[in-house]
Amino acid sequence: MLSAGLPQGAVPRIERPGPLRERVYETLLELITTRSLRPGRHLVESELAGHLGVSRQPVREALQRLSTEGWVDLRPAQGAFVHEPTEAEADQLRTVRTLLETEAARLAAARTGPAGISALDALCAAGERAVADGDMDRSVALNTAFHAKVVELAGNTVLAALAGQVERRVRRHHAPETGRRGRQAWAEHRDLIAALAGRDEQRATDIMRAHTQHPRRTYRERERG
CATH class of the missing domain: 1.10.10.10 (Winged helix-like DNA-binding domain superfamily/Winged helix DNA-binding domain)
Structure with missing residues (x-):
């Protein structure tokens, strides 16, 4: 009930x-x-x-x-x-998320200015504090906000709309993983901010690809035992 x-x-x-x-x-x-x-x-x-x-x-x-x-x-x-998604559905969603957010990171690196970097810095600092306080719910919410901000900074409205739809579907699977990764996830966010600030498109692409693929790798490792 x-x-x-x-x-x-x-x-x-x-x-x-x-x-x-x-x-x-x-x-x-x-x-x-x-x-x-x-x-x-x-x-x-x-x-x-x-x-x-x-x-x-x-x-x-x-x-x-x-x-x-x-x-x-x-x-x-x-x-x-x-609906209870199968792991195959979840894996497909993670794949699409990686494609969209990797491209968003590349575009953001090409166009993000000081104001955007400052906004990401503030979200990252808040996320790090949430982890330090053991507040998983807040950390997950801030993680969602951080990724949404990167997509926003990409400046592509079609990509943003698609990424928003996929993010909502992935969130049910991704939120627990975000909480478990804790400090490591936010350290990767710091690396991404540095790449964006340096306008390093390739570095930003590589960081975001590895970051978004982590839940998929973790699941496959668990399956192999």
């Missing part, structure tokens, strides 16, 4: 006015991507509607849309469940 698995207040009530259908969809999507609603979780319309403070209709519409996009599985006579 939803009420038994989430702490009080974890599901925000939808405030009006606004495009209710869209806001219900965005809220549920965020709960899925942050793993507040974990893979395999049974999604009961009436419970979700009660937590969100809305009727069942926008919840039903949101679940249908999430099903179309691959976030939710609608099973006949059983209901809706958060």
